[in-house]
Each structure stands twice: as C-alpha cells, then as structure tokens.
Amino acid sequence: INAEYMGMVSALPDVRSLLELTVSGLNTDNQILALAEGIRDQQCLSLINLSGCTFSPSGLNTILSALEDNLQPQVTAILPKVCMDYPQKSYSTIEAAEEALEQLVCGTNIQALLV
Numbered sequence: 001i002n003a004e005y006m007g008m009v010s011a012l013p014d015v016r017s018l019l020e021l022t023v024s025g026l027n028t029d030n031q032i033l034a035l036a037e038g039i040r041d042q043q044c045l046s047l048i049n050l051s052g053c054t055f056s057p058s059g060l061n062t063i064l065s066a067l068e069d070n071l072q073p074q075v076t077a078i079l080p081k082v083c084m085d086y087p088q089k090s091y092s093t094i095e096a097a098e099e100a101l102e103q104l105v106c107g108t109n110i111q112a113l114l115v
Contacts, residue, residue: 017044018039018042018044018045019044019045019046019047020046020047020048020049021039021042021045021047021048021049022048022052023035023048023049023052023053024050024051024052025052025053026050026053026054026055027053027054027055028055029055029056029058029059031055032050032053032055032059032062032063033059033062035063036059036063036065037066039063039066039067040066040069041069043070043071043072045067045070045072045075046072046074046075046076047075047076047077047078048063048067048076048077048078049078050063050077050078050079050080050083051078051079051115052080053080054080054082054083055080055083056083056085057083057084057085057086059083060079060083060104061104063077063079064077064104064105064108064110067108067109067110068108068109070109072109073109074109074110074111075110075111076110076111076112076113077111077112077113078113079101079112079113079114080114080115081094081097081114081115083114084097084100084101084114097114098113098114101114
C-alpha cells in the first residue's frame with residue numbers, strides 16, 4: 001500500500017460530513033480492507049464509487065459490512081463486476097452477478113450497482 005493512499009485512508013476519520021467518495025486504482029484486498037475501516041464511521045456517506053478498483057468477494061463483504069453501519073436511509077455503492085467473481089464461480093452475465101449481489105444486500109440500507 002503506497003504512502004499517498006495510506007494518507008487518504010488515515011484522514012477519513014477526521015472528515016465529519018463526507019457525502020460521496022469516488023476511489024479508483026485500488027487493486028488489492030488489503031487496500032479495500034483499509035478503506036472499509038476508514039469509511040465505517042462515515043455516517044453521512046450516501047454514495048461510494050469503487051468502479052475503478054479491483055477486489056475479490058472478500059473485499060466486497062468487508063465494504064458492505066462497513067456500509068451497513070451507516071445511518072443513512074440508503075447508501076449507494078457502485079462496484080466493479082470483478083468483485084463478484086468467486087474462484088469457483090464467475091457469473092457469465094452482469095445480470096446474474098447483479099442478482100447475486102442483490103441477495104447479499106437484501107434487507108440492508110445498501111443499493112449496490114455493478115459496472
């Protein structure tokens with residue numbers, strides 16, 4: 001994880017009213033895990049766009065868990081399709097991946113979109 005990225009993540013808890021966050025270029029689950037910890041206390045966050053990142057279903061679960069703690073009535077997460085590609089199962093269509101993602105967020109305050 002590079003120093004510039006870590007500086008951004010470590011500054012997130014000091015931001016009190018972050019409404020939207022767009023992050024690109026993250027390509028390891030460790031970076032996504034650190035980002036998830038940084039956004040966990042962002043209670044005003046209503047949109048996070050990670051479409052320019054690459055991470056696994058494990059990273060996805062961590063991000064979704066952090067967003068579930070958000071007090072907003074709805075949080076929109078824009079995610080890359082690759083985050084739904086499990087080692088044993090890769091969805092052949094975006095629609096199939098979206099359906100599986102919908103099942104993951106069902107009953108939460110998260111609206112998740114795959115791109």
